[in-house]
Amino acid sequence: MSILLNKGTRVLVQGITGNIGSTQTRWMLQYGTNIVAGVTPGRGCREVEGVPVFDSVAEAVAERQAEASVFFVPAPFVKDTLFETVDAAVRLIVVV
Numbered sequence: 001m002s003i004l005l006n007k008g009t010r011v012l013v014q015g016i017t018g019n020i021g022s023t024q025t026r027w028m029l030q031y032g033t034n035i036v037a038g039v040t041p042g043r044g045c046r047e048v049e050g051v052p053v054f055d056s057v058a059e060a061v062a063e064r065q066a067e068a069s070v071f072f073v074p075a076p077f078v079k080d081t082l083f084e085t086v087d088a089a090v091r092l093i094v095v096v
Contacts, residue, residue: 009068012035012069015074017048029051
């Protein structure tokens with residue numbers, strides 16, 4: 001089995017401004033996860049737990065060089081979120 005992520009992996013949290021996304025972000029940061037950006041469409045230019053929030057994955061990848069993503073989005077939006085993330089060339093995706 002391969003190790004897919006380590007301390008230096010630059011992680012993006014999609015749905016970071018929601019209740020679950022913000023709570024999980026806080027816990028992941030406490031655990032030591034290297035969260036470099038969050039994405040929630042229409043809520044860019046904010047911060048959650050000190051993490052900058054962007055309107056799109058492409059923006060977050062360009063600005064913060066994210067290389068992995070975790071989703072905390074409602075089920076009806078998972079498919080579009082997945083396609084957006086793949087289009088932005090993020091290679092490691094975790095869907096919760």
